[in-house]
Amino acid sequence: MKKKQNFLIMLFSYITYKDKKNIKEFYIPEVDEISKQQQDQKIKDEKDSVHKEKKSRATLKKPVSVAEENEERKAEKKKADDKTISTDIAQNIDYIKAKFNAPANKDIVFREFMIAGKYKAFITYLDGMVDKNIINNFILRPLLNDEKFKDTNEGCQLDYIVQRVLETNQIRTITNPTDAVYEILSGNTLLYTDGCDYYITNETKGFPARGVEKPVVEGVIQGAQEAFNESLRTNVTLVRKIVKNPNLTTEFIKVGQKSQLQCAIMYIDGLTNPAIIDEVKRRIDNLDIDYSQGDGMLEQLIEDNTFSIIPTMLTTERPDRTASHLIEGRVAILVEGSPFSKIVPVTLYTLIHSTEDANMRWPFGTFLRLIRLLGIFFATLLPAIYVAMTNFHQEMIPTDLLIAIAKAKENVPFPTIVEVLLMEVSFELIREAGIRIPGVIGNTLGIIGALILGQAAVQANIVSPVLIIVVAITGLGNFAVPNVSLALGIRLLRFAFIIMGAFLGFYGLTAVFMITGMYLVSQKSFGVPFVAPVAPRTTRSSDLISRKPVWKQEKRSDGLNPIGIGRQPKVSRKWTQEDPNYSYSREGNDDEGR
């Protein structure tokens, strides 16, 4: 019977109207909406607490001693806020807790204890950012050792602790609460004892960092095999290790509001033109931004022309290269958390140099640079020249070669420009995919790439084999560019050249060439014309494209206006002017005239 009834109800439910069940969905409220809600909640809470207080006051009032009351009043006088450090320990703990959103935020650690059995104290740090060994053995252990506090006086203990107790290497007094917060954020440990109006910060940084490894982007055959890592301290040290000069100065600047990025500016005082240092500092100081991810974002924020295709700063991961530029009179900018340094000001030629050039004997260095220039020429112009020649200027191609190209193209259904774009785009695709591909399946990419670019495309008569050669050489040329940003710029420029070459032949190519040239000569990198010393013409450089022997490079770059342009005297190899210690004079004058 009951079963039947249920069945009826069910049946009935199919034909009756039912209110929809009200499902509440999440939405993101406006900011003022949230604050209004919070205010409402606050008022409600206050009402409740007033009720409770009334109740408690009615029930209980404890008698207090005079001394205690005085202390209470003192504490009331000085509340801990963004400007003052209270002399009361509880106030300070509350302040820091509030700042770090504790106890919701579990990263911040407070350790309270008693010094010498009578003074309240606490240390605070961010978990994971510190070296616990230092805290345990060299801060906590001495502090808790009552022996050390035999001859203390009354009052603030911090001074005494700094002088006689703590065993850490770097200690600073902090009188500003905002600085105190920043110290905690950078991985240091804050110490406070009751009754003082300042903090002590101990150097305890100990966050995980990569070791110093081989350079990944700027590998060389001859030369140092060290690269920067993500720790700013290590990077600065790596440079200082090479430049053993007391005038090498490192200044720190914080960037960003929501996340304060630590940025180091390195220069050699008394060599680098002060105006350059000043300008770098001015630009970084006057950044009002939320967050800077690293050196790449910083570069975009402080470069001269944001819309430039070609970079106007040098990015390097090599400490030795950074050092050599510092000694040249440039400024290096290093950023916490990024394994690169930015060097300003630079010229176009700096971007096509490599560390290796300096390590090689001059003929090889020069030869390598010429090869690199050839690479740049191929990377920018080769496909465009191919398109222009086959579309407009067939008469310029030697007849036999023309026949070969025409034969290869006979079965291909596309016009040359489509062919070229097809290959270029697929090549770009392979390159991009090659970077993003997970390492495990990386090998497959090579196979796919080779198949698409090579055999299959030709066999299917999609592209002509000559074009494959052109695209391959272009790709090789692009990889020969030693600067990644410059290589990217060239990749973009190439497409402009290809399109103009397809529309207007050599004339179009030359037009883009002139525009590019004009664009480059009008750029500046921190006040230095980008194509100097060629345009504008200044003093000839001994290390531009052809490298003179090292001992002949007597002057620094003129464009940088360094204090003291001379690198070395005219005769730097003094040993050539004196006789060897063990020498003999040849008999006869068979060497005369040499």
Add this chain to the structure above:
Amino acid sequence: MMKEGKFGTMEAVALTTIVLITKAFYTSIRVLVKATSTSAWFATLISCSVSILLFLLVYLLMKRFPNKELVEIFEIVTGKFIGKILALIFSAYFVYYAGSSLREFVEMIKAYVLPYTPPSAIIFVFLAVVVFFAYVGLEGIARMSYISLIIVIIGLTLILILPLPFYNVDNLFPLAGYSLQTTLFSGLLRASAYSDVIFLAFIINAIHGVKQFKKVGLTSLALSGAIISVTILCSILAFEYTQASENLSALFQLSRNIYFNRFFQRVESIFIFIWVVASIMNVALAFYMSASIFCKTFKIPNHRPSLLPFAFCTFTVTLLPQSLSEVVERNVLFLRQYSAVITYLIPLLVLLLSLIRGKKGEKIKI
């Protein structure tokens, strides 16, 4: 006042030289060879020397008013109204110069390289480049001209040396051409071909004053005279004067003639490249000068807003002639033979007037 930036002597020389030698790529050589036959190569040297003399006279004027540009000098000597008119004549002249050169370029590129491309597309791209150059400004143009001159000189040397097997010294005789009088007369007349150098007087502050003005002017006149003379010489050597007076562009023909073996022949690509580079520099400077003189006349501090209207004017001038022959017979003839009436005569009259009226610029303290 307009801020034009400053540049060094080398760049100024490069700028002037590239403007002066661009003619060698065009019909100039043909016209001169036609008029003076085998003596063309020293006829142009006569033109050059006459131009140097006239330039020195202009230098006297500039020396009287140190640190003043020609536009200001016009106003000081002839009063504000006439001074402005004189300056505007120069502005218009440079528009005409830019437009005519552009048309000559377009006609030639149509004949030689891009027969099926609509001329408007060619003109549009060219003007876009030119406007961009003028937008960046004089400093950029000067720097670019230095790079361009290097490219042009290298290319030119190649084109002149590679056809060596075709050179025949006999083609040079008789040395005096039709007659010495004809040569002298043509040479005098075509001093106008070197009169573009006058633009230096309008940017005298950018090239660091009168002293540099003289140095730059003389150096570049001598240099370009030599280059053009050598080009004409090579042209006559290779083609003898009858054929050389028929070639539309002597240099193009030379580059086409190059033949070493089946693989290495016909290197017009070099020619096209340096020819376009030189033409762009030439027109860009003339275009910039027209806009800049206009702005200086009316004391407009920024030349950039005036670029598009001037581009339109230049475009119009470019389209005015009906055909290549009209360009060559009218526009180019005026520019190469009679333009001295404007470029040299006006400053010289102003010099005369300033002498008569006793006007002089302030002395600069050294």
